[in-house]
Amino acid sequence: MSSEKNPTRERILKAAWSLLESGEGGAVRMSDIAKASKISRQALYLHFPNRADLLIATTRYLDEVHDIDGRLTKSRKAGSGSARLRAWVEAWSEYIPVIYGVAKALMAMKDDDPEALAAWNDRMSAVREGCSAVVADLKAEGALVGHLSEEEAADLLFALLSVRTWEELRIERGWTQARYVNLMQETARRTFLKLNS
Amino acid sequence: MSSEKNPTRERILKAAWSLLESGEGGAVRMSDIAKASKISRQALYLHFPNRADLLIATTRYLDEVHDIDGRLTKSRKAGSGSARLRAWVEAWSEYIPVIYGVAKALMAMKDDDPEALAAWNDRMSAVREGCSAVVADLKAEGALVGHLSEEEAADLLFALLSVRTWEELRIERGWTQARYVNLMQETARRTFLKLNS
DNA sequence: TTTTCACTTTACACAGTGTCAAGTTGACAT
DNA sequence: ATGTCAACTTGACACTGTGTAAAGTGAAAA
Secondary structure: OOOOOOHHHHHHHHHHHHHHHHOOOOOOOHHHHHHHOOOOHHHHHHHOOOHHHHHHHHHHHHHHHHOHHHHHHHHHHOOOHHHHHHHHHHHHHHHHHHHHHHHHHHHHHOOOOHHHHHHHHHHHHHHHHHHHHHHHHHHHHOOEOOOOOHHHHHHHHHHHOOHHHHHHHHHHOOOOHHHHHHHHHHHHHHHHEOOOO | OOOOOOHHHHHHHHHHHHHHHHOOOOOOOHHHHHHHHOOOHHHHHHHOOOHHHHHHHHHHHHHHHHOHHHHHHHHHHOOOHHHHHHHHHHHHHHHHHHHHHHHHHHHHHOOOOHHHHHHHHHHHHHHHHHHHHHHHHHHHHOOEOOOOOHHHHHHHHHHHOOHHHHHHHHHHOOOOHHHHHHHHHHHHHHHHEOOOO
């Protein structure tokens, strides 16, 4: 949609993306992004009003390139509620590594910068909706565990699937992605499904 | 132990603690702590070499005052493995709100500052050990679910009980502390125990 | 009385963000 | 060829927050 129009802008976004993705030892500064974009630091401000907006635009660019919304939505068409839960956990889990670099930078900013907070919440709303939808399916089928309200279940699933939890298990504790996905699916099954078949 | 000796130092720690606890809209600066301690900013550096060390000392002071290690250890003497799991989840859950302010500041620093990272890991090691111990009990009783190794179970429990997850549910989603504790106990039960009685 | 300790005041270096103003450069229109 | 416009560059600077350095104060200990 909005891509392809402005080559410099896109070069900046790609540079920011790859710097954030690779981590490159610590915080990514405006001057780093400028250097990687082969542009002066000041010129960044001709394209983005501030660092927060640049990061936000990077996230959107990422979502656009990977068609996150499309992929996540697609995962919801699986057959039964429990299959949908499995598919949903997998779809989102596979997406986390892709956005992790950018997400980390945005998470770090959201404590200070209200705009970054808003952007983060906006980006996370698709995931929240996915959680709610899956839980609603389970509820409709009577497969949702008795002790959780629909809202509680959605909150809990969202927390379970948070980037932070992924970070803790995958990065800090060194789990493989496959192990993470499998155990999250199993944990979700046991936590939310009425019958543990 | 180390308290009571140096009144100014303790005044600083108390000031830092209360500022961090109340959040007070955003990051707590050295000058904020100085003002709250009724001391000059520079004098802070006579007591602590840098901000990271001050925050770390604040955490230790907090642990000392609340006797976290004692309390956490005590929770492990419940009867059965499942009772111990419940008690452990509750003990740590009740402690999170106490340390939340300081923890948040330390978590924000640990991306940049390796000393802050080390301090955070050090402080969390007690919790990790608790998780491992509880899981080991379950395993010994044959109550641990089959699809998880002892290490995986400990990692997962630790992630489930992370400050970030508490923050997400309690602060972001507005859960009450009681609801958080109950649902975490239930979730832990369903996730880790073989028989869902 | 002198020394020492805990602290104050003032000043400054440094990093990183964001702003401002005065160029430069190339494309395109006339 | 000339003028204009947009995109970009260069250099300077304000601001915030951390951390360092040095000289001074005041009270209590020796």
